[in-house]
Amino acid sequence: MKKSSLTTEGLEKLLMWLNPNREIAGNIYGEIHFKLTKIFARRGCSNPEELADETIDRVIQKVPEIEHCYKGDPALYFYGFVKYVFLDYLKRRPELYTLPQAHLPEYGERRFECLDECLAKLEAEEHDLILEYYEGDKDAKIKNRKALADSLGITIETLRTRVQRIKGPLRKCVKTCIDVGE
Amino acid sequence: MNTSEERDLIRRYLLRELPDDELKQLEERLITDHTFFNRILAEEEAMIDQYVSERMPPQCKERFEVSYMSTPEGLEQVNLAKGLTERAAVVPLKKTTPSSETPGDSFFARGLSNQFLKVAASITILCGLSLVIWLVFFYQSDLEAGMTALNQAYSRQRTVEVRPTDMNYAPLASTRGGRDDVDDLSLSRAKNYLRSAVSDKPDAESHQAWGRLHLMRRDFDKAIEEFKIALDHSEGHSKIHSDLGAALLERAKAKVKSGAGDGKVDMLESLKHLNRAIELDNSLAEAFFNRGLLHREMGEPGLAITDWNKYLELDKDPESRWSGEVRNMIKSLTQ
Numbered sequence: 001m002k003k004s005s006l007t008t009e010g011l012e013k014l015l016m017w018l019n020p021n022r023e024i025a026g027n028i029y030g031e032i033h034f035k036l037t038k039i040f041a042r043r044g045c046s047n048p049e050e051l052a053d054e055t056i057d058r059v060i061q062k063v064p065e066i067e068h069c070y071k072g073d074p075a076l077y078f079y080g081f082v083k084y085v086f087l088d089y090l091k092r093r094p095e096l097y098t099l100p101q102a103h104l105p106e107y108g109e110r111r112f113e114c115l116d117e118c119l120a121k122l123e124a125e126e127h128d129l130i131l132e133y134y135e136g137d138k139d140a141k142i143k144n145r146k147a148l149a150d151s152l153g154i155t156i157e158t159l160r161t162r163v164q165r166i167k168g169p170l171r172k173c174v175k176t177c178i179d180v181g182e
Numbered sequence: 183m184n185t186s187e188e189r190d191l192i193r194r195y196l197l198r199e200l201p202d203d204e205l206k207q208l209e210e211r212l213i214t215d216h217t218f219f220n221r222i223l224a225e226e227e228a229m230i231d232q233y234v235s236e237r238m239p240p241q242c243k244e245r246f247e248v249s250y251m252s253t254p255e256g257l258e259q260v261n262l263a264k265g266l267t268e269r270a271a272v273v274p275l276k277k278t279t280p281s282s283e284t285p286g287d288s289f290f291a292r293g294l295s296n297q298f299l300k301v302a303a304s305i306t307i308l309c310g311l312s313l314v315i316w317l318v319f320f321y322q323s324d325l326e327a328g329m330t331a332l333n334q335a336y337s338r339q340r341t342v343e344v345r346p347t348d349m350n351y352a353p354l355a356s357t358r359g360g361r362d363d364v365d366d367l368s369l370s371r372a373k374n375y376l377r378s379a380v381s382d383k384p385d386a387e388s389h390q391a392w393g394r395l396h397l398m399r400r401d402f403d404k405a406i407e408e409f410k411i412a413l414d415h416s417e418g419h420s421k422i423h424s425d426l427g428a429a430l431l432e433r434a435k436a437k438v439k440s441g442a443g444d445g446k447v448d449m450l451e452s453l454k455h456l457n458r459a460i461e462l463d464n465s466l467a468e469a470f471f472n473r474g475l476l477h478r479e480m481g482e483p484g485l486a487i488t489d490w491n492k493y494l495e496l497d498k499d500p501e502s503r504w505s506g507e508v509r510n511m512i513k514s515l516t517q
Binding site: 022030032042044046076127131135136157158163 | 226269275
């Protein structure tokens, strides 16, 4: 994995630019990273998190130039670099952009072991939420989810959003576990 | 755009059917409009669910397989959903009760300390000087007793790589979670004493000790919260800065390991506090130990070795096992 060569000073400046309050800046940074990862993933890239990192690294380099004059949502500034990072990615790995035939691998023992391991790492609340969300078969599942959303005082849509957010790191954990085991 | 049109747009996005100009517009909105982004996540989840539950109409299913599942991430998403569906039937819920570890709710611990003080005061009246001498030389406060018990609990194995202040050496647990060799009885005693200490005398030291307990239990969020409260009481306390830096570093490592983030924000915050600890007290060995670990995690081996060499200079016992551990770490970076 390509390591960022930028200093903590650069990251510090970025956070200050995003928001003078460190905690808020940290949340904004995390959210932008998540969204960039989703953008690259939906574009078919095999390493969306790394490309998100690369985008952020490029923004960090520019912060000293723009911090006092940029006007507008900082997130849009990040988006401005997506096109260039994506084009560089295509130059490096063109063969991955041809659409392979969808093939769902067998969910074997190793995969289940990794899933169990990664589920155990989740905080209790997230762990239970995601298992309760998937509990039951077809019709029962739909009823369960409605009941789960009601018990949490949220809509089904919000419940789905929460599940997607939990599944992001979970998916990455499982993938890493499987890759290490191979 | 009404809800139905927006839903259709999102589906087309997820199926990679948008032309370039519409894609750009959508992505710009995705990155700036939090509500819209959440709708995309929800719709994605609904589509995956429909597919995995075999409720997707055949013509949609084909489009879904060709477009959504032909990306690595899409395939992983569907695969994970299938795995979770199977696992949900067999994996038990954690179902933790709300944390009871709030100061002041251990009636027995509070009662014991209050009762003891009443008795101690009565004996003081009766025995005078002898009791005063006893209190000065032999009495342990809840805080001291709690720290003694905490050290006992983790005397055979420690659960975090960092070095919290005022904790004795124990080798790092080799198994995940490091639960195998924890003295649960001593840990329970430590919880009671330290909970009582924070409740009876909520100052920098008691919050710091309470934070150390959470750090050793790998509840990093709670540890960080307690250390910050401790700092509110006493900003110029070098050991609290060192412990807070340590907890932030462990949280960052945990996030990286679990894929929950890159940990960079926590690492930056950790660096700030460890630097401050050293600025306040440049003989605080723990801070150099921990900053060495942080530099290693940040991919700065040279700085890590510099910090650890400084640690070795400062360690009052060069034959200590802490020093031995540091030497091994330096060796692993230089090989």
